[in-house]
Amino acid sequence: xxxxxxxLTLAIWTPILAGLVVLxxxxxxxxxxxxxxxxxxxxxxxxxxxxLASGFDVTxxxxxxxELKDWIERYHIRYHLGIDGISLLLILLNSFxxxxxVIAGWKVIDSRVAQYLAAFxxxxxxxxxxxxxxxxxLFYVFFEATLIPMFLVIGVxxxxxxxxAAVKFFLYTLLGSLLMLVALIYLYHAAGGxxxxxxxxxxxxxxxxxxxxxxxxxxxxxxxxxxxxxxTWLPDAHVEAPTGGSVVLAAIALKLGGYGFIRFSLPIVPDxxxxxxxxxxxxxxxxxxxxxxxxxxxxxMKKLIAYSSISHMGFVTLGLFLFDRLGVEGAxxxxxxxxxxxxxxxxxxxxxxxxxxSRQIADYGGVVNRMPVFAAFFMLFAMANAGLPGTSGFVGExxxxxxxxxxxxxxxxxxxxxxxxxxxxxxxMYKRVVFGAVANPHVGELQDIEAREWLFLALLAIAVLxxxxxxxxxxxxxxxxxGDLLAHVAKTKIPGx
Numbered sequence: 498x499x500x501x502x503x504x505l506t507l508a509i510w511t512p513i514l515a516g517l518v519v520l521x522x523x524x525x526x527x528x529x530x531x532x533x534x535x536x537x538x539x540x541x542x543x544x545x546x547x548x549l550a551s552g553f554d555v556t557x558x559x560x561x562x563x564e565l566k567d568w569i570e571r572y573h574i575r576y577h578l579g580i581d582g583i584s585l586l587l588i589l590l591n592s593f594x595x596x597x598x599v600i601a602g603w604k605v606i607d608s609r610v611a612q613y614l615a616a617f618x619x620x621x622x623x624x625x626x627x628x629x630x631x632x633x634x635l636f637y638v639f640f641e642a643t644l645i646p647m648f649l650v651i652g653v654x655x656x657x658x659x660x661x662a663a664v665k666f667f668l669y670t671l672l673g674s675l676l677m678l679v680a681l682i683y684l685y686h687a688a689g690g691x692x693x694x695x696x697x698x699x700x701x702x703x704x705x706x707x708x709x710x711x712x713x714x715x716x717x718x719x720x721x722x723x724x725x726x727x728x729t730w731l732p733d734a735h736v737e738a739p740t741g742g743s744v745v746l747a748a749i750a751l752k753l754g755g756y757g758f759i760r761f762s763l764p765i766v767p768d769x770x771x772x773x774x775x776x777x778x779x780x781x782x783x784x785x786x787x788x789x790x791x792x793x794x795x796x797x798m799k800k801l802i803a804y805s806s807i808s809h810m811g812f813v814t815l816g817l818f819l820f821d822r823l824g825v826e827g828a829x830x831x832x833x834x835x836x837x838x839x840x841x842x843x844x845x846x847x848x849x850x851x852x853x854x855s856r857q858i859a860d861y862g863g864v865v866n867r868m869p870v871f872a873a874f875f876m877l878f879a880m881a882n883a884g885l886p887g888t889s890g891f892v893g894e895x896x897x898x899x900x901x902x903x904x905x906x907x908x909x910x911x912x913x914x915x916x917x918x919x920x921x922x923x924x925x926m927y928k929r930v931v932f933g934a935v936a937n938p939h940v941g942e943l944q945d946i947e948a949r950e951w952l953f954l955a956l957l958a959i960a961v962l963x964x965x966x967x968x969x970x971x972x973x974x975x976x977x978x979x980g981d982l983l984a985h986v987a988k989t990k991i992p993g994x
Contacts (some may be wrong), residue, residue, distance in 0.1 A: 500639075502548070502922070502980070504545065504546075504548055504549055504552075504562050505549075505562050505564055505578040505579070505580065505629045506564060506578065507545040508542070508545055508546045508549065508588060508592070508622075508625045508629065509578075509622045509623075509625045509626045509629065510622060511541055511542045511545050511562070511622070512517070512538060512539065512540070512541075512542035512592075512595065512618045512619070512621040512622040513618065513619050513621075513622035513623070514538075514615075514616050515534070515535070515537070515538025515539070515542065516535075516538065516616070516617075516618030516622070516908070518534055518538065518614070519531050519534045519535045519538065519611050519614050519618060520611055520612060520615040521611075521617040522534065522611045523611065524611075524620060525594075525607070525608060525609065525610055525611075527611065528607070528611070529611040531610050531611035531614055531615075532599075532603055532610065532614065533617060533619075535599045535614035535615070536596070536599050536600070536806075538618050539592075539595045539596040539598075539599045539617075539618065539621070540596055541866045542592050542593070542595060542618070542621055542622070543592040543593055543596055546588055546589055546592045546625075547563070548949060549562060549580065549585055549588065549589075549825060550585065550589060553582070553585055553974070554723045555582065555973050555974055555976070556976060556977060557977070557982055558977055560578060560579030560581055560631060560695075561579065561580055561581070561755075562578070562580055563577075563578065563579040564576070564577070564578040564579070565577050565578075565632070568632075568635070569634075572634075572685075572690075572692075573690050573691050573692060574632060574634045574635065574692055575632045575635070575692070575693075576632070576635060577630070577631040577693065578629045578630065578631060579629065579630040579631045580628070580629055581828055581977075581978040582974035582975050582976075582977060582978045582979075583756070583759060583975065583977070583979075584628045584629060584756075585754060586829065586833050586971065586974060587628045587749075587752055587832070587833075588625050588628050588629065588785035589908050590748065590752075590833055590836045590837075591621055591625060591628070591748065591749045592621060592625070593956075593960075594621075594744065594745060594748045594749055594836065594840055595617060595618065595621040595745075597744065597840065597844070597953045597956065597957065598617050598741040598744055598745055599614060599617065599618075600727065600949060600952060600953045601740055601741055601744065601847060601950075601953055602614065602617075602739070602740070602741045603842055603949055604851075604949070605739070605740065605847070605851055605886065606739065608654075609653065609654070609712065612649075612653070613650070613653075613739075613741075613748060616646040616647075616649055616650050616903055617646070617650070617741060617745065619646050620643055620646040620647060620650075620745065620840075620869065623642045623643045623646070624639075624643055624749050624750075624753075626638075626639035626642075627639040627640050627753055627756070628692075628756060629645065630839070630990055631693070631694050631695065632692050632693060632694065633681045633684065633685070633692040633693070633694050633697065633777075634681065634685075634692045635692075636694070636760075637674070637677070637681060639677060640674065640677075640753065640757075641671070641674055642654065643649065643750065643753070644666075644667055644670055644671065644705035646748055647666070647742065647745070647746065647750060648666065648667045649663075650665050650738065650739065650741070650742040650877050651663040651666060651734055651737055651742055652664075653743070654738075654739045654742070654869065655737040655738050655739060656736065656737040656738075657737075658733070658736075659737045659738075659987050660735050660760075661733070661737075661739070662730075662733040662734050662736070662737035663734075663921075665730045665733055666730050666733075667828040669720050669723075669727065669730040670720055670730075673716045673717040673718075673719070673720035673721070673727070673950055674717045674950065676713040676714075676716045676717055677713055677714055677716075677717035677718075677757075679713060680709075680710045680714060683710065684697050684700065684707075684710070684765070687700050687706075687715040688700055693878075694760065694761070696760075696764060697764075697765045698764045698985065700765070701991070702765075702766065702991070703991060704768055704769065704772075704991055706992075707766040707768050707769035708766075708772070708773070710765065710766050710768045711762055711766045711769035711770060711773060714757065714758075714761050714762045714765075714766075715762070717754075717757065718753075718754040718755075718757035718758050718761075718762065719754065719756065719780075721750070721751065721753045721754030722754035722755060722810050722813065722814060723751070723754070723807060723810070724754075724780050724781070724784055724810075724811070724814060725780055725783045725784045725787065725788060726734075728784070728788070728807050731746075731751075731803055731805040731806070731807060732800050732804060733841075734800050734803075735747070735799050735802070735803035735806075736797060736800050736803070736856075739740060740843060740846070740847030740850070740851075742843060743799065743803075743843040743846075743847075744839075744840045744843045744844060747802075747803075747806050747835070747836075747839035747840060747843060748835075748836035748837070748839060748840035749836065751806065751810055751835075752832045752835075752836065754810075755810070755813045755814070755817070755828065755829075755832050756832075758814065758817050759817065759825075759829075759982065762984060763817065763982060763986050764982060764985050766987065767985070767986040767987075768991055769819070771820070771986075774818040774819075774820070775880050777814055777815075777817075777818040778815060778818055778819070778908060780814070781811045781812070781814040781815035781818070782811070782815065782818065782908065782911045782912065783811075784807055784808055784811030784814075785808055785811040785812065785815070785911065785912055785914070785915045786811065786915075786918070787912055788804050788807045788808040788811070789804075789805075789808040789914070789915055789918030789919065789922070790918060791804050791831055792804035792805050792808060792918070792922040793918065793921060793922045793925070795922070796857060796858055796859065797856050797857060797858070797925060798846045798849075798856045798857075798858055799843070799856050800856075801922060801926055802839065802842045802843060802846065802882075805839070805842075805882060805919070805922065805923065806835065806839050808915060808918070808919070809831065809835050809839070809890075809894075810831075810917075811913070812827070812828065812830075812831045812893065812897045812912065812915070813815055813828045813831050813832055813835075813903065814828070814896055815828070815897055815908075815912060816828030816831065816893075816896070816897040817898060818924075819897070819900045819901060819903075819904050820983065820986060820987075821900040821903060821904065821983075822900075822906075822979055822980065822983060823896045823897075823899050823900040823903075824897055824900030824901070825979045825982065826896060826972060826975045826976075826979050826982065827892075827893045827894070827895070827896025827897040827899075827900060828893065828897060829893075829975055829979070830889075830892050830896065830964075830968065830971055830972075830975070831893025831894060831897065832893075833889070833893075833964070833968070833971065834881075834889035834890055834892060834893050834961075834964060835893075837881075837889055837957055837960045837961050837964065838878055838881045838889060838890050839882075840957065840959060841874075841878040841881075841954065841957040841958075841961065841977075842878050842879070842882060844954065844957070845871070845875045845878060845954070846951060847873065848946060848954075849861065849864070849930070851940075852944070853939055853940070853943070854941055858929050858930055859924055859929075860936075860937070860939075861929065861930040861931075861936060861940060862929060862930065862932075862933050862934070862936025862940060863931075863932070863933050863934050863935035863936050863940055864930055864931045864940060864943065865931045865932060866934075866941075867935070867940060867941065867943040867944070867945065868943055868944070868945040868946065869945065870945050870951070871939060871946045871950075871954075872931050873952040874946075874955075874958060875927065875930075875931060876927065876931070877928075877958055877961065877962075878957070878958075878961065879923045879927045881961050881965070882923045883916070883919045883920040883923045883924060884915070884916050884920070886965075887962070887965050887966055888961050888965035889960070889961045889962075889964035889965045889968075890961070890965070891965060892965060892968045892971075894912075894915065894916070894919075897912065898912050898913050898934075939962045945968060
């Protein structure tokens, strides 16, 4: 609470209620009204999160803005909210991205407009609920509920194979989460009938139990990240999803997995996390190296960026399981940066697709001759994706590589190959799409970006450069929670030790 205001409740329910208001506008005859209401709701949803940032105490060790009410008393399930620096950054990223998605879909979506925009507003509130939940069952409800609007966005407004992609996305993520539910029920009984995440953190668990719980969490969170080999749903989902769906999927939804490792796996089962860190590092390096090579051979721009996302998210899990301050802070900063950069790249592909209705790299060439302003924005985001110093894409990856050097040179060497592969697939795509002579008459008819497109690309460009040139505020917010997490993880939880 801040001055009597339940700020986290506002952050969760403001966009959800705004989504219901937009939904009430009904048919496409009221599309203009739905768009303006959705924009107002998205902006308001972001504004109510700003007091979280302005009132946040970077030195406080306890969770902040805590709200606690009984929900289902019989099973001691509570409406328990609170945030630390990690949650704060993800909530701000989520609320900011929602505004961009509404603006990006302003003209592009012309059927079921109210339902489309309402899905993103509701999803924004549910995501904030995931990042703020301090009760495990409340977390699980929000975690699962985010599937529904994304399933609808892909299945209703997606491409020709949208139903296949939506069902695959839903089944992968739902089946993974069921094992997490089993683990949470076990922890509930071990904690004496409490779903408090803080209580779970203090449980003395035998090593066998820790390993089984870790594996249950791993399946749920690995699918969300997604880690190799449970990543195959993501390229299909991205290719079929509308632009807004791809942006939210890459910028926010993938972060639920990384956040789950931070909030559940590491602090609840620290001994198993240490014991299985080799497995996690190995899977992360496969994602970084192998998926980076897979990205090199893609002919579809969206699929290339989707594989790029998997490769870059490998840095998140790698950083977390190095058990080093630089690594964990770098992992969180990589999550935020990836939200900006991948979201921007999908928006850039959306700008081209809206004009030419093709995502095939071979259908383009010479775009800079017709769209010089767009080409400049696209180049910035391509460079950030390749990890150019001065952009946000460099900061997190550099921190994780530095942590990896301290752990093992060869781990760092393998991780650093992403700077080569990332530059190769990103800049090769950029060269074929943007440079050269105009490749075909359709490219020759392209018009440069309009004010609406300039706005969302400029906002993301500012974010990418600001984070890349001055990451200190992000590090300041993360210093205390990361230090506390590592201190907690260093303590054994095996009874009798």
